[in-house]
Amino acid sequence: MDDAEHERSGFGVREITADRIRTAVVSGELLPGQRLPERELCALTGASRATVREAVRQLETEGLITTIPYRGPVVSTLSEQEARDIYELRAMLEGQAGRLFVERASDELVVALRCTVEEIGRAHAAGDMVGVIANSDEFYVVLTKGAANKALSQALLTIHNRLALFRFSSTRWPGRAERSMAELREIATAVEARDAAAAEASCVRHIEAAAELALMVLAERMQGAAIAGRSRAPSLIGAKS
Amino acid sequence: MDDAEHERSGFGVREITADRIRTAVVSGELLPGQRLPERELCALTGASRATVREAVRQLETEGLITTIPYRGPVVSTLSEQEARDIYELRAMLEGQAGRLFVERASDELVVALRCTVEEIGRAHAAGDMVGVIANSDEFYVVLTKGAANKALSQALLTIHNRLALFRFSSTRWPGRAERSMAELREIATAVEARDAAAAEASCVRHIEAAAELALMVLAERMQGAAIAGRSRAPSLIGAKS
DNA sequence: GCGTTGACTATTGTCTGACAATCTCGATAG
DNA sequence: CTATCGAGATTGTCAGACAATAGTCAACGC
CATH class of the missing domain: 1.20.120.530 (GntR ligand-binding domain-like)
Structure with a gap:
């Protein structure tokens, strides 16, 4: 119990979804400024809108994604x-x-x-x-x-x-x-x-x-x-x- | 436009919900280790389960809340x-x-x-x-x-x-x-x-x-x-x- | 010609309901 | 007293619905 090997290895749909999107952003598969409509994230990950939105909220807090009100998630850009x-x-x-x-x-x-x-x-x-x-x-x-x-x-x-x-x-x-x-x-x-x-x-x-x-x-x-x-x-x- | 006065002053339900829970945790209204069933968070904030879950995901990423699978959110404790x-x-x-x-x-x-x-x-x-x-x-x-x-x-x-x-x-x-x-x-x-x-x-x-x-x-x-x-x-x- | 207005479309924000998976806890049998 | 089992409660995930809002583009007036 002293080790922490299974730190980030959840098997839930949400975790897989978040990992998938995070990897796509970090790897450059998705470019800064690129819009990420929820529907397309659903298609990309296979998850439902609710789950995608939870994942997006997480990535948003991590700073990888910025959500513009009524326009949706965007890969964060850096000034x-x-x-x-x-x-x-x-x-x-x-x-x-x-x-x-x-x-x-x-x-x-x-x-x-x-x-x-x-x-x-x-x-x-x-x-x-x-x-x-x-x-x-x-x-x-x-x-x-x-x-x-x-x-x-x-x-x-x-x-x-x-x-x-x-x-x-x-x-x-x-x-x-x-x-x-x-x-x-x-x-x-x-x-x-x-x-x-x-x-x-x-x-x-x-x-x-x-x-x-x-x-x-x-x-x-x-x-x-x-x-x-x-x-x-x-x-x-x-x-x- | 050079200032950042409206940094965290969103008027959306989700932002209000997250702020409400965050304030409750930070102010000590909710104690470490305390369970936070979604239904009670709904009652506390007036938001729906979906919205509450998004807020929880955000607070989880901030480290204030820990979610135990199939047991729900808990105010984070620190070893x-x-x-x-x-x-x-x-x-x-x-x-x-x-x-x-x-x-x-x-x-x-x-x-x-x-x-x-x-x-x-x-x-x-x-x-x-x-x-x-x-x-x-x-x-x-x-x-x-x-x-x-x-x-x-x-x-x-x-x-x-x-x-x-x-x-x-x-x-x-x-x-x-x-x-x-x-x-x-x-x-x-x-x-x-x-x-x-x-x-x-x-x-x-x-x-x-x-x-x-x-x-x-x-x-x-x-x-x-x-x-x-x-x-x-x-x-x-x-x-x- | 050009700017303005207004309707139309696409997308998000939020809610509701549903159902399976899983955990919790008490009852029951040995 | 302990172990097993089942009912209840809660979460995880999905699907659908609807209003609110931003973007688009054509029609209109000057």
Whole structure:
């Protein structure tokens, strides 16, 4: 009873529904600003309107969806200021996570963190984007596990989901991947040295660098959207995979 | 349009319903562990089951309510470890808020923070508990306003709500109020000196002190509950004001 | 030609009722 | 006293209904 393995593995229709929509948003299957009419969410998930609405309410509270009165759910968009705020918050939390990791993580977890970093490097060298993503997730899992604070982990998970939209930006930007790897190695090194202050600082720097890039991409995208005029936000129709 | 005055002032039935239940939980009208059958929530709020369920889903995501499958919603309880984690997270966030306040707040807000602190002291000296609560809220509002990060403010608001259960513990504990006031004045002084590091440190210390007390109260309460045996968690019936 | 008005449609917000699945608790038998 | 079983209560999910509201677009007047 001490473990928490079945934390989020409900089998109810509602949980499956919420997971399905959340995954679709986080994975980029549904794009920011895109409308999500309840009927189409019903078709997508197979659930009834009532159940879909409960799931939407949950995702809304998580910040992934915004509901416009009498217009329905929309995949949340982030203004530049909102993105800045969220990245700043993420830097705080991930910095603290790094500090707590140094203070609390077992030697095994320290090794695991280093391994994950090198695994990311390997995947990147091989051009394996899926591997990069998977191991980046693993990095976060190991980090929060070592920090040993469930509330912190939960908060970071929510933030990661909200920022998932920018996730692909780091891949295609010249030189970014190399710098990112250097930052991750810096974190691993600081952790191995059990230097809490250095670990915190390098975590913060890592996120700040990611934020800088993401904000550039966001600004670019905004500009593109402005040029495209008031483009109709497409619905799910015709958005089949 | 630049302000955000109508942030959470929806007039829909669902929003009113969620606010009503949230207020009841945060204010202590409903106690932790207490069951909240949907029918009674309907009676309490006047809304239908569907609407109540949507509101419950929202409060569940906020962490205020826990739903047990086929048993229904329950006011969330906090284990000692959970409370410890949340207080630790709060200390981080409020520390960062203090730091950002020093870096960003206008002189007017610095004055407002000091005024709020002294107002708390005055209310406490007068035995005005309502005033203490109100001005404590005001302190948080001023602090987060000066920190100028909406995401941080939102995260702190959620945490405050989750910890609202312990709010009354600080009042009746010999000497606690005086120490608390000293801590708050320390924060105000650090902020007035525009000393970011000192502000952060004093905010962290303030929360750590509050956490220490709250955890003692929690342990005491746990012990009491253990002595009382597996007492049936009461429902809303007969819990009229 | 262009802006305004008004009806029409699509969608959401909310309620009601229904039914199966599951939990709770008391009765009953050993 | 304990274990089993069944009735009742509550949740989980669905389907349908209706009013309220936003968006669309054609008709109309200037």
